[in-house]
Amino acid sequence: MNHNNTTNIFVYGSLKEGFERGHMFKSLEPRVPGKTVQKFHMKRAAWPYIRPDSKGFPVSGEFCVVDDKNLRILDMIEGYPNLFDKRNIHVELDTGEQVSATVYILSDTQAEHIPEYFQEVLPNSEGVLVYT
Numbered sequence: 001m002n003h004n005n006t007t008n009i010f011v012y013g014s015l016k017e018g019f020e021r022g023h024m025f026k027s028l029e030p031r032v033p034g035k036t037v038q039k040f041h042m043k044r045a046a047w048p049y050i051r052p053d054s055k056g057f058p059v060s061g062e063f064c065v066v067d068d069k070n071l072r073i074l075d076m077i078e079g080y081p082n083l084f085d086k087r088n089i090h091v092e093l094d095t096g097e098q099v100s101a102t103v104y105i106l107s108d109t110q111a112e113h114i115p116e117y118f119q120e121v122l123p124n125s126e127g128v129l130v131y132t
Helices: 068-077
Strands: 006-011 029-036 040-044 048-052 060-067 084-093 098-106 119-121
Touching (some): 048 098, 060 098
Antiparallel strands (some): 029 084, 040 119
């Protein structure tokens, strides 16, 4: 699902529809629910963030397609490349289809400076991390 001059994105936090910044990107279409194939841990500071963790859990979110202009805006909002980094991941959509997408994860540099006391997001009954 990658068209010319567009990027597949997976959002899991405040950019999801109905959350703090979800209204800013009406152009993130389609918004297809899904979860990561890779495992992560998620913590909540002033904003949610994820880090790869082989002992972690899949992350629930939305798969979207964004054009280059809005990708640059997303990069700015997410503090890429200083605060957040981007990773290519696989997403299992609720339809059962698997797609590749880019996700923002907390950068290695920032992860070294995050206090341990930030709230860990625990998996739901299905073993999936969900930002609420």
